Amino acid sequence: MRMRDTFLKPMHPEGFKFVGVFAAITVVLFLIWEPLGWIGVGLTVWCYYFFRDPARITPQVPGLVISPADGIVSLIETVSPPPELGMGDAPRLRVSVFMSVFNCHINRAPVPGEVVKVAYTPGKFLNASLDKASKDNERNGIVIRMDDGRDLGVVQIAGLVARRILCFSKEGDHLRRGERFGLIRFGSRLDVYLPEGVGTEVSIGQTMIAGETVIARLTQDNA
Template sequence: MILSLRALFIYQAGSKLKNYPHPIIAREGWPFLAIATLVSMLVSVFAGWLWALPLWMITLFILQFFRDPPRLIPPGDNLVLCPADGRVVKVERVTDPYLKREALMVSVFMNVFNVHSNRSPVDGTIKKMWYFPGSFVNAALEKASVANERNALWIRTKSGHDVTCVQIAGLVARRILCYVKAKDKLTRGQRYGFIRFGSRVDVYLPLTARVKVALGDKVSASSDVLAEL
């Protein structure tokens, strides 16, 4: 078992697996999972399995929501990787509201059954961060990009390309977590944040980028390529 876990964190065929300090279950979920498990066990002991069954189902839901597996990272310094699991809900030319430029925007919507760990799409340095409190409309809607609570990162790659990556809270989401700050360096696939219970991530790219996904595509964080710079 130990050898198989170690084997997860090695370089393979030019791709690498990102080694998180908390594999399999995200640390953000540990308190929720502990409480749900304890309550389910107590009800099972004192009231019986019939009464405890709904609580165990909730515990299983929490377990699957906070899963955080390591991912294969494709080689290629010019690749923009998907920052989150989910479904592509928008691919179009827009005005980047953070850098005030014309850009290509790719949006990925995460439902409650997706992995909600957020990972850096590119190698680069964080030039600036923005946080905006807001409302909590359905993250799949277009207005969520400007109306909802959100946290944006301006990342500049080594080759000088600017990429804006935005965490957006959703209808059920009530907490955006971001663990990086301005001047920090990020590597592709590096875990930098988490959004609890349904959300969305917007990525703004230079107009010269070649988008590799289409509307409706299901994508996985770090493993799938959004675009090529």
């Protein structure tokens, strides 16, 4: 890998306008006072890295559930899925990945399958690391139905700073494991509701890499 590739990562198109705004403000800050301009340079670089969209090598071994987000596992609980997902009331294991403002915020499909539900719910903007954020915060959930007929839910949750959830997928789309399906601006959380009876292979505090880190193994091999 060339040194340039280590520091220069592809940027998602959603970030172009924000980097442009930050750069324009930086020019103005330089005209006002040079030290302010250098602060603007730092913030512009941060904005560029926030929207970075690096290539990921997704394991294709059947039956794997891959992390949909970069970040830290903040919660592992057995709870009922949000009612808007239509996944029933039976408790499922939920793995929550908290993304700070320094993480890559591209969200990737944890399993392959058909998107059978997309549900947006308005709400508050509490700290996304809190448990009650799953119920109170603005969120967007998708349900992916795998080839074996089982459903897996993924919920994008806005955080204290985040003010925009983007979902690129719609009902009827077929996603590949590791395929990009959305992003959240700026700092947020992803909840994964595993199929009934499926356990997790991660622990609280563990670092996740979207599209690469295995969070669970399904009991069947046809996913």
